[in-house]
Structures are given as structure tokens and as C-alpha cells.
Amino acid sequence: EVQLVESGGGLVQPGGSLKLSCAASGFTFSGSAMHWVRQASGKGLEWVGRIRSKANSYATAYAASVKGRFTISRDDSKNTAYLQMNSLKTEDTAVYYCTSQEIWFGELKDYWGQGTLVTVSS
């Protein structure tokens, strides 16, 4: 069974930092890109960024709204992806999901975690 489990969410003051983790199991984590997607309460989905696999040089990309403040990394030995969030703003308040995909016998499989809530408030 595939599982993505996010952790590390919580309450942080504006300007503060927080690091989210995403522990993966049940699929080939090391060969898969890992994405972060967020959703503010009552709002739509917003892509935050992604990190590719070692075979793709661990390349990262970010949404303009977080570029320069957020950093995505991964530890393939721990099957875990991370989202380091710095200089947090109130508008970063959201549920943060990690997601991944893999091709399984020619079909795309799409995996999502349950999400972790980040609240940026004084």
C-alpha cells in the first residue's frame, strides 16, 4: 500500500520558518519526482514546487509566489521529501500536501498525502 505522510505543520509567526516532511512508502520513491501542493481554507489548489529524482539531477522548480523563500529537498535513503519554508507570510497559511506519480505497467499512478496544516499568524 502506498503511503505519503506529511508532518511538521503548526502555528508560526510571520517572518518565521517551518520545515515540513513527507515520508513515503509503497512505491519507488527514489525514482519519482516529489511535488508540494497547498490549499488555503475554502480556496483552490496551488502548486508550490517539485524536486526531481537523482537521475534528473534532483532539479527543483517553484511557484513564483514562494520562489526564494521555500526550498524543497529529499533524502532517498529515508524515502522522505522536505519543504523548508522561510520568511513566512500570512498568505502562506494552508494545508500542504505532498504528491507523487509513477508509471506502473504503462499507467500513471497518482499519490497524495493527507496534508498538514500550516498557520502563519501573530
Added chain:
Amino acid sequence: QSALTQPASVSGSPGQSITISCTGTSSDVGGYNYVSWYQQHPGKAPKLMIYDVSKRPSGVSNRFSGSKSGNTASLTISGLQAEDEADYYCCSYAGSTVVFGGGTKLTVL
């Protein structure tokens, strides 16, 4: 990196068909055949319904279909059922990034 444009809401009666549009640009929807559609029920994680414009993952009903013309992608749901009531999001590859639509609330009357 603007969000893709979707109607805020659509509705239909059980058994009817509805179509949700998703309009982007030549830098995202129009430039790649990598449009996906997600269904999200309240309090749940999104579920992939369509990928690569028109492919359906195993386990997804064949009542769901996708298409694309130019910079606009579409999701059609035929034979509407009560369980289809949810929020739907389109998603497109946009070069090195990914962009979502603003979401469409489907109400089954």
C-alpha cells in the same frame, strides 16, 4: 504563472451530462498534452480522474472523459450521479512548473 480559468460552478440533474472548461495559454494547456483533472470532496485529498488530456486511471468510471482544443481543455461527466458532486480542478504542465485551475464546484441537483 497565472491560474488556469475554470467556471466557478456548474450544475446538472442526475443522468445528465456536464462539461467543465479549463482555459490557459500556449505556455501551458495549449503547449503540452499534459492536462490532468482532479476531483476533491470536502476534507479529502484530491483524486486523479484524467491525465494526459484524455487518459483515465484504472478504477475511474468511464463516465469521465477529457479533451483539449487549442488553449482550452474540457472535462465531461456523463450520466451524472449524486456522488459526482465535488470540486474539480484542472492542472497543466507549464514548462518547468505546474499550474492549477481555480476550481469548479459541481452541484448535482
